[in-house]
Amino acid sequence: MGVREVAVEKIVVLGGARSGKSRFAENWVRELDKPGHVVYVATAGPRPGDEEWAERVRRHQERRPASWLTRETSDVASVLREATGTVIVECLALWLTAVLDAAGAWNDDGGGHREGDGGDGAGASETAMAQVDAAIDELVQAWRTSSARVVAVSNEVGWGIVPETRAGRLFRDLLGTLNQRLSAEADRVVLCVAGRTLDLGPETASTPARHEPPESHSEVAGQARRGVPAPVDRDSGDQARELIDGLAKPVGSLGRLEEIGVWLAGRQGAPAPRYPSRTGVTVIAGDHGIAADASAYPASVTAAMVRTVATGQAAINALASEHGATVRVRDLGVASDLSDLSTSVTEHKIRSGTGRIDSEDAMTSDQAQAAIEAGRVMMREELTCSPPADMLVAGDLGIGNTTIAAALTGAILGLDAEKVTGRGTGVDDPTLWRKTEIVAAAIDRAHAVRSDPAALLATIGGPDLAAMAGFLAETAEQGVPAILDGVVVTAAALVADLLTPGASTWWLAGHRSVEPAHTASLDHLGLEPVVELHMRLGEGTGALAALPIVRSAVAVCTRMASLADLNVS
Numbered sequence: 337m338g339v340r341e342v343a344v345e346k347i348v349v350l351g352g353a354r355s356g357k358s359r360f361a362e363n364w365v366r367e368l369d370k371p372g373h374v375v376y377v378a379t380a381g382p383r384p385g386d387e388e389w390a391e392r393v394r395r396h397q398e399r400r401p402a403s404w405l406t407r408e409t410s411d412v413a414s415v416l417r418e419a420t421g422t423v424i425v426e427c428l429a430l431w432l433t434a435v436l437d438a439a440g441a442w443n444d445d446g447g448g449h450r451e452g453d454g455g456d457g458a459g460a461s462e463t464a465m466a467q468v469d470a471a472i473d474e475l476v477q478a479w480r481t482s483s484a485r486v487v488a489v490s491n492e493v494g495w496g497i498v499p500e501t502r503a504g505r506l507f508r509d510l511l512g513t514l515n516q517r518l519s520a521e522a523d524r525v526v527l528c529v530a531g532r533t534l535d536l537g538p539e540t541a542s543t544p545a546r547h548e549p550p551e552s553h554s555e556v557a558g559q560a561r562r563g564v565p566a567p568v569d570r571d572s573g574d575q576a577r578e579l580i581d582g583l584a585k586p587v588g589s590l591g592r593l594e595e596i597g598v599w600l601a602g603r604q605g606a607p608a609p610r611y612p613s614r615t616g617v618t619v620i621a622g623d624h625g626i627a628a629d630a631s632a633y634p635a636s637v638t639a640a641m642v643r644t645v646a647t648g649q650a651a652i653n654a655l656a657s658e659h660g661a662t663v664r665v666r667d668l669g670v671a672s673d674l675s676d677l678s679t680s681v682t683e684h685k686i687r688s689g690t691g692r693i694d695s696e697d698a699m700t701s702d703q704a705q706a707a708i709e710a711g712r713v714m715m716r717e718e719l720t721c722s723p724p725a726d727m728l729v730a731g732d733l734g735i736g737n738t739t740i741a742a743a744l745t746g747a748i749l750g751l752d753a754e755k756v757t758g759r760g761t762g763v764d765d766p767t768l769w770r771k772t773e774i775v776a777a778a779i780d781r782a783h784a785v786r787s788d789p790a791a792l793l794a795t796i797g798g799p800d801l802a803a804m805a806g807f808l809a810e811t812a813e814q815g816v817p818a819i820l821d822g823v824v825v826t827a828a829a830l831v832a833d834l835l836t837p838g839a840s841t842w843w844l845a846g847h848r849s850v851e852p853a854h855t856a857s858l859d860h861l862g863l864e865p866v867v868e869l870h871m872r873l874g875e876g877t878g879a880l881a882a883l884p885i886v887r888s889a890v891a892v893c894t895r896m897a898s899l900a901d902l903n904v905s
């Protein structure tokens with residue numbers, strides 16, 4: 337990166353108190369060629385009765401152009417998701433303070449402690465810290481996916497002696513980590529000292545991992561993290577936005593179709609989106625040890641449905657033939673012998689079924705690694721066959737797999753079993769209660785490995801989920817857009833985003849399944865589903881249900897007259 341050849345979209349401005357960081361950020365926006373609509377987000381909020389503070393805020397306001405809109409809010413993530421012009425966030429230290437306040441996470445007598453910070457008491461409550469972690473993740477996600485140009489101002493507070501209080505140490509560590517996470521995905525990072533600025537230059541090999549985990553997770557988290565998503569061509573997205581704004585319609589009137597067009601053009605690296613020439617669906621199948629206790633259907637359906645997909649008679653085949661997609665089915669862990677089918681179905685098989693995730697590991701860690709790698713290989717095969725796929729879909733098939741998806745989602749997002757467990761194929765109440773208990777036990781078993789993708793998959797996943805995660809991580813690393821399906825594939829996407837932090841920028845959420853874990857994971861990834869059809873089938877069907885909408889986005893971007901053609905002013 338370094339000195340920019342491409343437009344700077346995300347900039348982090350760091351500095352101590354009175355270092356000149358706010359002035360630098362504001363001047364930088366003033367000097368932009370096309371700033372668009374500028375929103376200034378004041379994260380501090382009012383302080384009733386504090387005259388000195390009010391005076392300071394007044395001075396800052398006077399400095400800013402009257403056309404800038406000021407929003408006093410700590411919900412920065414929502415602003416970033418909604419904004420399209422330029423946003424200044426002032427500042428992250430005050431934002432973090434508000435988040436810790438709201439969660440009640442300071443807890444200085446015995447609180448605010450995380451493993452590794454040298455504290456000597458019990459931590460702030462797990463729930464409070466989970467709330468803080470979730471708010472930070474949400475902000476980082478919104479930063480990553482925002483289509484606005486964003487300048488984030490933050491304090492560099494890590495240079496003094498170790499703070500005396502636990503609350504001080506907690507704040508220093510959280511802010512330092514947040515600054516790193518945003519900087520890892522920024523186009524430019526500058527440091528302000530005494531009114532001077534220092535460009536911190538490109539990320540280097542010795543720079544910490546892009547998405548450095550919280551310290552308490554770092555021991556396990558490093559092992560399987562390795563990928564970096566391919567860079568998205570932001571210039572193409574900008575050009576597509578300009579093109580769409582100039583079409584014969586009021587600006588913005590095609591709503592989500594416009595956003596999808598911009599998204600696709602950015603991923604295709606072209607000034608206008610083009611129709612996918614082939615959408616390749618890979619349906620990944622496996623059986624699960626808990627199936628008999630947690631599904632409305634017998635495990636034997638998995639193998640029967642693999643055969644149905646292989647002979648082109650499943651729902652996914654119907655949708656694929658309607659919308660010009662191709663379908664392959666792969667057995668990663670079906671508990672039946674399918675070797676009479678084409679070798680391409682079974683060539684990546686890792687094992688037959690899994691252990692019961694409520695009481696034993698689903699598989700070994702070697703098997704988890706092998707399955708992740710198999711998913712990567714299967715994705716690359718979609719690129720080397722003829723014609724190569726330029727849009728990808730992973731589908732799932734496996735009785736019991738919504739229990740696995742719920743457990744993975746709960747473990748990764750820190751949610752209770754009740755919040756993530758749904759009825760899957762349509763279980764009755766007693767089965768739902770039993771299923772919820774299984775998910776709760778699995779989440780507990782996975783607690784220590786929740787940030788380590790391969791260990792997590794070995795503990796409470798399965799070879800099919802692991803292959804889906806590898807497949808999706810590889811789409812981002814190869815720079816090929818993908819459409820996500822329902823709750824199972826999106827749980828695998830959460831794992832893929834751990835394998836390849838930032839991968840979700842390559843994915844479009846096809847639909848919203850009725851399963852509660854699906855909404856939780858989509859929110860976490862910052863993805864808004866294209867359609868909501870109350871579907872809950874899997875196989876990739878929800879992704880293909882969105883394909884005609886994606887094609888509609890391309891159609892309007894490429895077939896319409898422009899406003900200029902109308903000769904109206």
Ligand SMILES: O=C(O)c1ccc[n+]([C@@H]2O[C@H](COP(=O)([O-])O)[C@@H](O)[C@H]2O)c1
Pocket residue numbers: 630631632633732733734735736737738739759760761762763821822823824825849850851854871872873874875
């Ligand atoms: O994708 C979804 O959101 C989805 C929701 C509910 C069920 N499914 C499919 O149904 C099967 C799993 O359901 P269950 O009740 O056996 O866990 C599996 O084959 C999935 O593909 C899929």
Ligand SMILES: Cc1cc2nc[nH]c2cc1C
Pocket residue numbers: 633637641732733734761873874875
């Ligand atoms: C019949 C059937 C088909 C499926 N396809 C995906 N999951 C499924 C579950 C069942 C039960």
